[in-house]
Amino acid sequence: MTRVEILGLELKNPVIAASGTFGFGREFDEYFSIEKLGGISTKGLTLNKRDGNKGIRIYETPSGLMNSIGLQNPGVKGFIEEDLPFLENMDIVILANLGGSTLDEYLEGIELLNNTSIDFIELNISCPNVKEGGMAFGIKCNTAERVVKEAKKVSKKPLIVKLSPNAENIQEMAYSCVNAGADGLSLVNTFNALAIDVYKRKPIFENITAGLSGPCIKPIALRMVYEVSKVVNVPIIGIGGIINWRDAIEFIMAGATAIQVGSGNFIKPDISLDIIKGIEEYMKEEGIKSLEEIRGII
Amino acid sequence: MTRVEILGLELKNPVIAASGTFGFGREFDEYFSIEKLGGISTKGLTLNKRDGNKGIRIYETPSGLMNSIGLQNPGVKGFIEEDLPFLENMDIVILANLGGSTLDEYLEGIELLNNTSIDFIELNISCPNVKEGGMAFGIKCNTAERVVKEAKKVSKKPLIVKLSPNAENIQEMAYSCVNAGADGLSLVNTFNALAIDVYKRKPIFENITAGLSGPCIKPIALRMVYEVSKVVNVPIIGIGGIINWRDAIEFIMAGATAIQVGSGNFIKPDISLDIIKGIEEYMKEEGIKSLEEIRGII
Amino acid sequence: MKENYRKGIIYKNTEISPNIYELVLEGDFHGIPGQFYMLRGWDWLDPFLSRPISIADIESGKIKFLYEVKGRGTHIISKLKKGDTLSLLGPLGNGFDMQMEGRIALITGGIGIAPMLYLAKKLSGEIHIYSGFRNNAYFLDQIRPYVKTVKIATENGSIGHKGFITEIFDPKDFELVYACGPTPMMEVVLKMCKGIVPVFVSMENHMACGIGACLGCTIETIRGMERVCKEGPVFKGEEVVFND
């Protein structure tokens, strides 16, 4: 009943674990069977291993949090060798979330991923926490367009481009990416944000700004998904502050085919199961046979 | 000690009541003497009286709220006749918040305000809740620049331009407005946002989207004030989710000369007094003689 | 200068019927029937807004509220215990017109019964109450001493008339009607009473400031948009424009 299809691939349900909040699934699999999820987006990968940022990485804000992890990850090769084997044995759709600071880095990463069992590449052109870590690509349409075009040329996997809410114009950005070959879009990544330690008289984070996520951003993220769904014709994965089934349904009604749960995982490790169950109950109650019936209904 | 100066005018303290959350001060004055504030920004005025929007106008979100009031106001003349007399007898700096849907509307409004005792015009080029209610002006630099340039020509009052966080590029927008003659800037107005009733399968608000405010947006608003303070040299009034003295100090450290309290007034009507007191105590504790010492310190 | 957002200390907070709570606070509270307070039972930012709740009764040194747990705010309030504190802003709004006399009907639907005890106590006419509920009747025992008759209807017929309360009410028997409840009920009451007897209705709307400043709680009236928290919550029935 909750099945959805993205670019020919079937997901058991529309609930995907969001990149960076779920590792490579192993830790969460100790708490619930992650095969119950529709999919998992991996921690953001870069071509080479990265240590990530120093200093405070997590800071709580009203109904949300800021993070500045800085893409700590084992590198694409490390992922393929150490983490993918665990995931590929599972009945779950895998999105390899890929960041990069240069075009070449993206392209080499894609080539390595081409020959693996991952299902989608989720191209992160929007990580705000690394200097040139993709952020620059996610703001202006023309730079985004260039990366996506080249990525599409080399990618053998369907390409989902993850948009930044910091983009100057989210509709134009979405349109540009699709125009350049994006097979799907996911949005939003975190909002560029600031917090200051008033006693130290310094920003909380070493990088000055960091990425804001969680329920606090949901109303804005939902608006962006709605706007984007009006201008593109590819599947959209809605992300931003989703913590319950109502949130998920709102994103679907705004036009999303699937949704990702990020910060919500920190409230309760199996929050996604609650969301899936809630969606099922809502569908029964409302006599909805397939989520297609309500997708983009507003 | 908490005194600040904006464009030659002295404010007792940097705390100003934000437009639309404080009416014309009368209701709040029943709960505390509003003369204790540094200033008040009036409910958004338009040349002619407006009834505002129908349907739900207020909707709670995690650590914030969405509103779609639609600039219900008595019109500039009505304000001058009915509401200004109460305010002008007070020892408080008055910002007349002015919206408009056409350039002419803005200019006529300014001319009426020129001959009154108000201290500043706060030009609202950013209200998301009225069709053409200024929102269109607040997104793209060139349209904003045009309005500000013309407004500046006719205004005899110092002109503070209130920026929308929905602007495509907040730094370029700030720069354009100052270039066009803005004497100061205030930011941010509300974020364009969406909420959906999953049972009615319709947006909560009749206008579909509405404006998000409150503590949820603070980290983003603070980042924007910081960014703007790096590119302009005029006084900045920081707005967005301020509910305590720490928030206020953060905005000042990010470069603001004064701050406005909006949604915070809904938590506790005299929340601004707590903020003022907190700022004083912080200054004593830290041996700060004037807020100038910490302005833009990060 | 009015009293500010103040703390009240909880004297009792008990479930008198499933999901229906009676909350009593100690302190010197003011207000007339039909007025309300904005309640806040938490120090944090989610939920963000305070909740408007009518005065159910005021006696020397105590105020009573009657509320139904609907969403998160009322849920949190329902968890508070004797001795806990709660912030309150009020009394707010206009309240019922207390000058009226004669044969008066109070018509309530569900939790709309909340302001009626205090109203019945303070009104001087001959009062009859008509209360509709879904399954369980509540609060009427407290009201009974102050009214001439009590009529009950429940949707499942477990007590009183089976059906809607408006089915057993005849407007011709009265000189004045006060109604408080769900909008559909109030619309029926207004239709029934039109041209026969004047009706006052107590309206609800989402509120932010509660004191008339934000214009968030307006409803359409024949005079234009008016604030439920300031011009209301009590309106003359024929002045309210219902759109659905």
Next chain:
Amino acid sequence: MKENYRKGIIYKNTEISPNIYELVLEGDFHGIPGQFYMLRGWDWLDPFLSRPISIADIESGKIKFLYEVKGRGTHIISKLKKGDTLSLLGPLGNGFDMQMEGRIALITGGIGIAPMLYLAKKLSGEIHIYSGFRNNAYFLDQIRPYVKTVKIATENGSIGHKGFITEIFDPKDFELVYACGPTPMMEVVLKMCKGIVPVFVSMENHMACGIGACLGCTIETIRGMERVCKEGPVFKGEEVVFND
């Protein structure tokens, strides 16, 4: 499969010293000394993150936590009463190495004393505890039965040595040191013990997931960035890179 985020019912939650609370929950809880739980004493979204708190003791059918009210999260937890429920995720982290024996010093600063009762009970060596506080000593009465000596220092001298606990501690007397407290204290301990006796430190950091997935709680070690919630919270002292 591990137990999930579960509810615990509060058996007691009492202030044992100004701002210091002892929280006891009923249930069948697991964990070794030095491990922690993520606690959540609220159903809403602000505060957003759960709070990491060490296991202070586990006895059959009960778990004990000792915590200091610092900010909003611990404040809310401190208001909970017997019978209220609390969500917990755990046990998390590595915990102290329990294989060690010999003459062991436990050095604590402030609330860093929290994991030491359980540790002292479970360790088999000869244990001496050195505890520093600002003004008031607490929790030591419960620890006393399980240790050979108790040394106290307070900054104001109200009890024990006036000054820092590190001033009355001699690393040469010990074969092993466990330290838990503010970073500056742990740095002093490490400096004193360097080349003399091995030290294990329990580290703190802001946490989001608590289970090793978000990489939010990493600290710098000689092996690179490591997660306090997974590789820690207990680290070999010489492996931690302190930067200030």
